[in-house]
Amino acid sequence: MTPIFPAKAGHSVRILQLCRAIKALGHELTFIHVASKLDTQKPDIASHVAFFGERHFLHLDNGPRQARFAFWLRGKLRRRWRKILRGFGHDHSHYSGLDENWRNPWSHQLRAMDRRFDTVVVEYAFNSRALDAFPASTRKLLDTHDAFADRHRPFVARGFRKGYWVSLTPQDENQGLRRADAVIAIQAQEAEHFREQLAQYEVSERNPEIAVVSHYIGLDQPLPDHGVDHAALYLGTNMLSNQISLRQFLEHVLPRVVSSIPDFRLRLAGSICNWAPDIPNVEKLGFVDDLRAAFARSPLSVNPTIAGTGINIKLLDAMGAGVPTISTVTGVRGLGGEFNNGLLVVADHDHAAFADHIIRLSKDAGLRRSLGLAAFADAQRWNERQLAALDHCLRGDALTDTAPGHVARWRDRTPPPFPTAT
Incomplete structure (x- = not known):
């Protein structure tokens, strides 16, 4: 749902750099965009086509008029009910349903596509229903960006009833995580949080692999002149x-x-x-x-x-x-x-x-x-580590030691250099 051109915010920058890294690893990449109200950025279509190629930039529409009206009506009723609950100070008023912003026509269009992919990456747990549209033979990755379970609580504790964007129950977030073969956290603390949460709520025999692939850094050359003081x-x-x-x-x-x-x-x-x-x-x-x-x-x-x-x-x-x-x-x-x-x-x-x-x-x-x-x-060492971790996620290969202080390496190959475009 997040276009990468223009890359005006942190989440769009992350996805842009992720796309560059996937291409740098030698993969053919297709970008599928959905226009969700959760992200109001309008895509620069020409820049997307130039970056991915016309065949590899796809857009899902919101379906026929009847489906759009039903989606709108459900959303209006939900918002009114939550407003009533919030008036009584009910904590449940802050939660979103895991799939409430996912439109059924998007799933139908994904299933009807005339091409097959080795791997699919979905951005955000609340878009994880997209993973169900792909066959079991496809490796499924969920790029989380953030932990959304009980996300509203620290904001409400500070006196803010808005600004947390989306908050899920831990059970709903777990459901989204379990749709994937591997879950990508952007830092080690969140990876451990996901592991603990999966073990604590609705214990399942099928838990995804949890990997850490953080943000990439656009590298060029270090600033040559630091002469401006004050x-x-x-x-x-x-x-x-x-x-x-x-x-x-x-x-x-x-x-x-x-x-x-x-x-x-x-x-x-x-x-x-x-x-x-x-x-x-x-x-x-x-x-x-x-x-x-x-x-x-x-x-x-x-x-x-x-x-x-x-x-x-x-x-x-x-x-x-x-x-x-x-x-x-x-x-x-x-x-x-x-x-x-x-x-x-x-x-x-x-x-x-x-x-x-x-x-x-x-x-x-x-x-x-x-x-x-x-x-x-x-920054150079950071990018090398993230690129190795990403390759592991895409292929499902085993990595050597990734403990702090060590840079992950392939057992059979050395990672290519990360692209330097900013």
Whole structure:
């Protein structure tokens, strides 16, 4: 349901890089798009056709008028019922049904396709019903992006009744996971969460393999010039978790930095600019086509994340550009200690320490460059690990040791280099 052109958000960037990696591994790739209200991005059709080829970019329609009306009516009744439950403070009002946004005509069109695939990858657990449309001989993978079981609860605990997007019961999420032969988590902690959840709820003899294939990093060359002082970049989409995190930064960290460096500039990039207030020392860049150019103007990345799940793509983007990052502990979740050589990490609410690191690095181009080169080297090793793990998932082959500190390798072959296109 997520188009990869334009790649304006973290989930579309992940899928784009996943597609590039699959093609780099030598596979013929077909992209099938469905227009779901869960993702409002409109696809750039011409760019998709140019990337995949006309025969390999397909779109599923929503079926005849009668089917569309029935789908709309069911959704309207569900929303009204949940509004009533929410008025009584009922926790169940926050849950979505696993398949409630999947349309039956899509399954019919997938079954009627006149081509066969060795492997099918479905994005998100709540789209997992697509897997049932393919024969048992097809290897079925589910790219989860996130854990959606009870996803609303940390948001509600903070006083937010919206912003969590989709929340499933653990039983429903398990049902979606079990439709796949292998489940792809984006970080080790979520992989372990899925294993524990599958074992805890509705124990089944058929549980999928759980693998970790994180986000890929668009690599070119590390930033050659770190000479711009007194500036930092925050990159993010207009999500509630980013709003929470940036608000804390603007209220508690930025004033400390400005008191020491009056001309300091915090530059914001991405759709978070649509939410951010207009205040001194903050410059809104909006959506940027060339992220390297934005980092060249602000060769220091800040990642003050205190809410959300998954792994921070903004962190990986900075690594791929060869730019150091100052981050909270929550902001580096899922990265692993062996990939933090270009980072400075502080406790989630240690505003003084965060500000001190910004002040020190924004005045020292040499330190920024040395940390940036370390970050870029980590990015190269990171991509090699993800490519090996992806090949394992696509083929179902056994891997050698993938413990922390080791890069997964094929037993019989060496992985090809990851594509360098950004």
